[in-house]
Amino acid sequence: FILTVVLLLQLPPSHCRYPLGMEDGRIKNDDITASSQWYETTGPQYARLNREEGDGAWCPAGQLQPSDVQYLQLDLRQLIFLTVVATQGRYAHNSGNEFARKYRLEYSRDGHHWISWRNRFGSEILMANINTYESVVRDLHPPIITRFLRLIPVTDAIHTVCMRVELFGCAWQDGLTAYNSPEGQTMMAPGYPITPLNDSMYDGALERRKLSGGLGQLTDGVIGQDEFVQRRQDRLWPGYDYVGWRNDSLGPGYVEMEFQFDRQRNFTSMKVHSNNMFSRGVKIFASVSCVFKLHLISEWEAEPVEFHTVLDDRNPSARYVTVPLKHRLATALCCRFYFADTWMMFSEISFQSGMKLEQLASPSHWPPVLTPPSYELNSKVPQTTQKTGKSHTSILIGCLVTIILLLVVIIFLILWCQYVCKVLEKAPRRILEEEVTVRLSSSSDTIILQTPPVPPRVSLDPPYERIFLLDPQYQDPAALRNKLPELSQSAEASACSGGYAEPDVTLCTPHQCFQSSVPHYAETDIISLQGVTGSNMYAVPALTVDSLTRKDISVAEFPRERLLFREKLGEGQFGEVHLCEAEGLAEFLGEGAPLPEQDGRPVLVAVKQLRADATSNARNDFLKEIKIMSRLNNPNIIQLLCVCVSSDPLCMVTEYMENGDLNMFLSQREIESTLTHANNIPSVSIADMLHMSVQISSGMKYLASLNFVHRDLATRNCLLDRHLTIKISDFGMSRNLYSSDYYRIQGRAVLPIRWMAWESILLGKFTTASDVWAFGVTLWEIFTLCKEQPYSLLSDEQVIENTGEFFRNQGRQIFLSAPPLCPSSLFELMMRCWSRDIADRPTFHRLNKESNIMDR
Known part of the structure; x- marks a missing residue:
């Protein structure tokens, strides 16, 4: 008989820091490829840490531009638990001067589906070298489980880059x-x-x-x-x-x-x-x-x-x-x-x-790295031979000896396994913040061995400017209109609505002004303030910004030391959003402060904090946002309470609702019934949902009156207090919880496409009318209790294709279906919000009026 089982034990992650073989050659040249190379002598096979072969490193062809994607790809031949990456530049015996200052990683377990690595705070960027010779080591938090890895150098300007690398980890024995x-x-x-x-x-x-x-x-x-x-x-x-x-x-x-x-x-x-x-x-x-x-x-x-x-x-x-x-x-x-x-x-x-x-007989199952011990039992009972004169007694003795030896080995294996299991039970599955024990460079005195601080984000394009689809026919809106001439005049004309561009046009509602001579929204000087989360709460006409920001900041300076951190709500390109307790805030603000009932509990606030090393443009935008927020005063809009701007980091302190966001609140509830009351199940009534809808329309009516365009209206951006009071905010984009609600277009934008009007996706037009479209989707979310994502049966690419059907207007576009809980009159209102022609969509003034009627 044959015992055909080998026990495989995964090493504790703290021990998974072995070099995988770039430097010593265990990773073969055939397993190292690249998107391009400058010369044969700077090919991918020369990307080995501390080696000076060829011209000293891998260098992609030409000078690297910020938009370029060049990569070095490694095939590790089996699944690896990857914990550390080390990089160098091209030294070439003191004749090289090329290195990568930053890089990012992509990985794949099957060689087909590639995933961008992000650290635990959402950043894709790893800081690399500052010279050509020192080895810089970066711990990966979280680690990567992969077979294939791509290292992609990143640059902010046009540079020539070269790289040498080593990877550290161990075999992923879990499988x-x-x-x-x-x-x-x-x-x-x-x-x-x-x-x-x-x-x-x-x-x-x-x-x-x-x-x-x-x-x-x-x-x-x-x-x-x-x-x-x-x-x-x-x-x-x-x-x-x-x-x-x-x-x-x-x-x-x-x-x-x-x-x-x-x-x-x-x-x-x-x-x-x-x-x-x-x-x-x-x-x-x-x-x-x-x-x-x-x-x-x-x-x-x-x-x-x-x-x-x-x-x-x-x-x-x-x-x-x-x-x-x-x-x-x-x-x-x-x-x-x-x-x-x-x-x-x-x-x-x-x-x-x-x-x-x-x-296990296949060499591909054993990696070119240090692996934990395996134990193989392959003892065979001797077979009867045909050799004459062979004693049956000797065969029997041989069998008995073999069985005894086999039993001894099995007993030893069981005892050893029990010992190892106890050790593994106590050993935490956690990567320790300890030094790398392998010397990576003999020439470096300043090698980074500790886990580095979170690297600064790469500044991305404004997330809500004009975007471009993957299909070439959508690359140019003008070409798109020529290709599809059936675009109606009403859509073109109504997109020019002056109410969305200039605050001076106040004699008509936004949808009544599209015959005026006011410039097209997309051609008007629109200020797009970049918030700390990487989004911006409002798109604001330039004249409105001027009128709102002429005065100095009049918001009170709150003592920074009284803000006690409770939870990190999110993080973006320029800073972070925290949930904090504000000690003594009610007394500080005095009577009339917009604070919820405390009942002796501390005041919860949301604190937007700008990174101390933010650019001057980001600081200016942050101060402008403070001025604008200080002038917003509506019971259904998150209000700025105070600031901390006397020293870095700059902070603005806003309201926060104890029930969190509306999406999470509704998704954890059922529709109110006798069953929910009898079993104490959290529930919400139709009347409650109608009241929520009225409040959102009221808040958006207020923003529209100031010519502000929100551009990310959804239940995730509506906060809720214990009395079911709604406050519209802008935290959704920064939260990992809602990352799947946003579609990332490579290098350009992160867009909530399932809430966006067709003209916003195809033509880059954001107006109050596109906010009306998003309001209709938000109503749909409310009356489905946020149990599913809009267009959940469509992929992101199919959602974008569906906007093309709205553009063509040939009756093939797909609408969201009526929620079972939704009154028919309210669904008719939603459908009007999704009208193809902008002029046919109701204004927020009309929406608020009709919502109030239904709420009664």
Whole structure:
């Protein structure tokens, strides 16, 4: 007989810092390719750290421009847990002077689907070299699980760049290539900070609140703390460690997760690191049931493996729960984790498994890196020979000796495995902030060995200026109109509406002025202030900005030390948005301050903070935004309360609503009924939703009266207090939670295309009328309780194609369907908001009036 199982154990991530073989040649020349090369002597095979072969490095052809994408590609021949990247420039025995100051990474596990790496704060950029000879080491947080890697140099000006590299990590013995699960949710408990428990680093797809085809925080090496609402020491926000789900929001009472692997494996156990803070309604799972699939294309096997945990109401410590998988052979698992309390939260999931010896016989399964030890049992019982005179007694003795030796080896293996499992149980799956133990350069005295600070963002183009589609026929709006001459005159004329461009035209409503001589909106001098989140709350006509910013800042200066950090709401190109407590704010502002009832609790505020090293243009825009915000005064618009501008970093302090944003509020509720009352299920009534709609229309009516264009109206940008009062804000774009709501056009813009009017996508026109379109989509969100994304059955590319059908106006465009809860009169109002011709859309004055009538 043959024992055909080899146990594979994944090393702790803190040990996964071995050089993968660029410097010593274990990564072969054939596995190093590039998009281009300057000469044969600067080809990709010369991109080896500390080597001076050829002309000393890989150099892409020509001088690199900021818009260029040139890359060095490495095939690591198997899945690798990649933790560190080191780079050098071209030294060439003191004759070279080319190096990359910045770079970014793309990776692929299959060689077809490429993913852009981002750090835990959303930045794609890694800072590289400042000279040609020193090695600069960058830890990757989060690490990358990949086989293929591209290093893409980034430049702010025209430069010649050259690179030498080394990678560090170890073999990804788990073999996990993807997990699919429901999207994590946000915990909003009274007295505690709002805690997002979404998988913010997931690199697969998010559709209809389902994660699929990727890996994320459950494999990033960071294990969760016991007290998950506390701020971490590594600058990560509370709740980052965990992916969590609420029981009453998942109908079946369990969380179903599917795990896919690189090849067929023999599974011994699954380890799930779970939180058990039962005082907050969080416990480990009560039980789990797993079914197996032998091949990805086969059916799930009928016989499950079930495991029941022993619940613990005494020790609140997070812990690993080991689930035995009984040596089942499979390429994929599907596990249902059953709730034991209100919340269930995981921070890491790992698998212990083996492979068949015939799989291990292939050299491709063994990486060119230092790997953990494997143990192979391949003893065979001697076969009867045909040689005459062979004693049957000697055959029997040989068999007995072999069996005894085999038993000794098995006993030793079992004892050793028990020891290793105990060690792994105690070892945290976390990349330590320790020095790299490998010497990377003999000539460098200033090599960076510690984890570097978060690099500054690369300044992107303004996210809401004119955009360009991928299809060449949409590259030029004028050419597009020539190609499709059926564009109606009313659409062209109404796009010239003066009410959106100049505040002086006040004698008519925005949609009544399109016959005036006021310049076209796109040709008028429009100020586009860049907010700290990378978005800007309003597009403001230049004359309006002038009239609003002539005076000095009149907002009170609040003592910076009284702002106590609670949670990071988001981060963008120029700064961050924080949720803070403001000590003594009510007394500071005095009577009449727009603050919610406190009942003795601290005041929660949102603090927009500009990065201290921001450009002068960003600082000027920030101060202009303060002046504009200080002049906004409406009960349904987020109001500026005070500022901290006497020293860096510049801050503006605005209202924040305790119920968070409207999208999260509604998605965690059901429509009000006797069932929800009887079972104490969070609910919302039709009347509540109508009242919310009225408030949003009221706030937008106010902005329209000032000729302000929001450009990102959606439920994620509407905040809500305990009395269901709506305040329109602009935080949505900066939050990882809503990253899937935005479509990134390479190097140009990040756009909420599912909320945008066709003329905004195709022609780059943003007006109050395009805000009306977004208002219609926001109404649709409200009356679907935000359970799905608009056009959820269409991909981003299909949404863009659908705007072309609106342009052609041949009756083939797709509209959002009527929500089941929506009154017919309100859906008719939505359809008018989505009118193809701008002149046919209602104004916010009309929308507010009709919404009020329905609300009564």
